[in-house]
Amino acid sequence: MKYFVRGVIAALMVGSAGAAASAADLPHYKAPPAPPPPAFTWTGLYGGVNIGYAFGASSQETGGLSYISAGALGVAPLGSAWTTGQNLQGVVGGGQLGYNYQFNPWLVLGAEADIQAADIGSHGNAAIGIADAIGPHLQSVNSTKKVDWFGTVRGRVGLTLPSMPNLMVYGTGGFAYGQVVHNVGFADNYTFGGAALFGGGALGHGYYDDTRVGWAAGGGLEWSPSMFPSWSLKAEYLYVDLGNTRANSVPLNGGAPAILQGALGPTMPQFAATQNSPTRFHTVRAGVNWHFDPFAAIAPSSAGGALPSVKGPPPAFVDSYQPFQVRLKVAGVIPLDGHGTVFDSGAGYPGLGSIGRLSGLTGANGVIAGASTNTSSAIIPMLDAAYYLNKNWAIEAICCVAPHHIQGTGTIASDFARAWLFPPSVMLQYHVTNFGAFQPYLGVGVNFTTFWNTRVNNDTWGIPMAPGSPLAGLGIPAVLSTFQYATVAPSWGVVGQAGVDYMLNDHWGVNVDVKYIGLHPMVHSTVISFVPGAPALGAIFIPVKVSLPINPIVISAGLTYRFGGSLLSPLF
Incomplete structure (x- = not known):
């Protein structure tokens, strides 16, 4: 009996060994390894938004006033020239669209166009006192400049490091354009004949409103977070030069005020004036971009049928x-x-302080x-x-x-x-x-x-x-204004x-x-106002x-x- 049991155990052991050997001879199937994550690249289209601040380049405006007729005075008054400071500043914001191509791990070339809404402005004034055969004058200018919007079309050259491929330092430069509004008010008030009553004045208004072209240059940093490779944050400096504008005046009130027409006749001297103003400013801005590459190759979903076709459950229903x-x-x-x-x-005029308090124009x-x-x-x-x-x-x-x-x-x-x-x-x-x-x-x-x-x-x-205000006591019913x-x-x-x-x-x-x-x-x-009965006040x-x-x-x-x-x- 014991020989029979030993024989059975031996047979089982031999069978188990044979089964193991047969299993070892079967082909071994392993799941394919996961594909490596794609290497980061700046190549592709991008678009985004930005917001920032613009500040001026401390430019100078130059201009002058000269008379082109003598009017009823018989002799033309002297003119003058001046310089006023200008310092543009204000908020900017807009969007950009561009394309990058990364040539190697450290060089990225691209192009970008942007358009910006702007609230950039400046305000300057100057006054000059002169005396001539007519009498003493106070000639003045009040200048404002605004940039309502601007845009650029620029090339970009970016540098990256292989150890930090998602951080790019770039320089940029190219074409700039924008809407520039330049307003200037000119005035000359004077006394003649030694009598304050016989005072004259003239107002002029120069205006420029058009699209200017120029250039822009700057640079910045752009960084794409590792967890959001399709997005990037940027900080950028840009200098914009839209050239010079000139505002030329047209006298607005060539006739003498009614109170003076009996003494002087209907005409007063006519003047021409001009103001030249540069439009240059710096901008610093921050933005966000979304990156995509519509020209990238689409990877095939399988190796042409080399793997067996396995049918899974039908996809879930998606409505319209x-x-x-x-x-x-x-x-x-x-x-x-x-x-x-x-x-x-x-305050309206230094000699008057607040116009509302001293002139009685307001309550x-x-x-x-x-x-x-x-x-x-x-x-x-x-x-x-x-x-x-x-x-x-x-x-x-x-x-x-x-x-x-x-x-x-x-x-x-x-x-x-x-x-x-x-x-x-x-x-x-x-x-x-x-x-x-x-x-x-x-x-x-x-x-x-x-x-x-x-x-x-x-x-x-x-x-x-x-009624009862200091200027009303001069017998002038109104301040002539524009x-x-x-x-x-x-x-x-x-x-x-x-x-x-x-x-x-x-x-x-x-x-x-x-x-x-x-x-x-x-x-x-x-x-801009002047009081014909009080020319020594000058332009108000x-x-x-x-x-x-x-x-x-x-x-x-x-x-x-x-x-x-x-x-x-x-x-x-």
């Missing part, structure tokens, strides 16, 4: 959700208010009595772009530009100014989707409005003297929105929308500000297009 939306519409912008209050904003509250403004309506195109977080919640960006006229009314009755508005808004919306093709929505958001290409007109008018320039400060406000889309199919629909925008900017201007530059509540409603209608359902799933 369309996350992207674009609307193209026509809108009417209707100010609900638009009537501004005009304030004296400070105790600083308001110039009877002065107001009126803002026009506008019809404009509008573009909306939205991304739906899910079928009900969406984020929308609204973009348009709108021209407006600001009329002076009351004591400053004139075609005061014209301006362009860029009022982008960002909205959070809730869409009701329970009614099929009929999809109403509500939205709330924030608006930022910036103004550019603001220009004043050459109307001449009079600010009345308040607006020299105007700027409108950017304004933030809330936006309320209600609308409806009617979808004709999955992609196309029609839209009607109503928005209310809380828009209350502040207008800053300088009024009265700085004023206008509190301008526009608060428009925007009514729009147009087409809706939705797309992207096959590209992205809902975020939530």
Whole structure:
């Protein structure tokens, strides 16, 4: 019996050894190794946004005034020349688009174009006292410069280190262009014949508003975080030179004031004046870029059938959700208010201190009595772009530009100014989707409005003297005045929105929308004035500000297009 058991155990052991040997002879299958992560490269297209600050190069403006006729005086007064300082400064912000190509681990070449909205400005003035055969004069100039927007097209040369491939130091330079507005007010007040009553004066206004071209150069740093290789942060310095502008005057009031016409006749001497101004400034800005390479090769998903085909479970059902939306519409912008209050904003002329206190042009509250403004309506195109977080919640960006006229009314009755508005808004919306093709929505958001290409007109008018004021005691009913320039400060406000889309199919629909925008900017201007009965005062530059509540409603209608359902799933 024991020999039988031993035989069975021996047979089992031999069989086990044979099975193990057979298993060792079978082919061995291992999972393919994971592909290495792609090496970082700067090659590809990119686009992004930036914001920064511009400051001037402490430039000098030069100009002069000369008389071209003697008028009723019989002899032309002397002219003069001057220099005024200029120091541009203000906020800039915009977007950029470019392409890089990385030639090797340390060299990147590229090109970039950017466009910037700007609130860059400067203000300077000068006064010169002279005496001639006519008598003593006080000649003065008041100059303002603004850059409303600018752009560049530049090449870039970047250097990287193999040990830090996601950090690039670059230099850049190329072509620059931008909108430059140059406003200058000229004035000459004088006394003749030894009598203060027989004083004369002349006002002139020079204006330049056009697109200038020049050059730009600078450099910066750009860094792409390892965890977000498609994004980069940058810091950049850029010097921009848009060349020189010249503002030449046209005398605005060639005739003598009514109080003097009996003694001097209807004409006063005519002058010509000019002001030359360079437009040069530095910018420092920070930005973010998104990188993509549409020309990169697409890796195949398998090795041409070398691996066995394995069928998995069917993909999950994805409905026709369309996350992207674009609307193209026509809108009417209707100010609900638009009537501004005009304030004296400070010292106007050194000899007078505050015009509001000493001249009696304003009351105790600083308001110039009877002065107001009126803002026009506008019809404009509008573009909306939205991304739906899910079928009900969406984020929308609204973009348009709108021209407006600001009329002076009351004591400053004139075609005061014209301006362009860029009022982008960002909205959070809730869409009701329970009614099929009929999809109403509500939205709330924030608006930022910036103004550019603001220009004043050459109307001449009079600010009345308040009874009992020192200047009114001279027997002059009004200070003869004209607006020299105007700027409108950017304004933030809330936006309320209600609308409806009617979808004709999955992609196309029609839209009607109503928005209310809380828009209350502040207008800053300088009024050039002189008092014919007090020529020794010289030119009076009265700085004023206008509190301008526009608060428009925007009514729009147009087409809706939705797309992207096959590209992205809902975020939530």
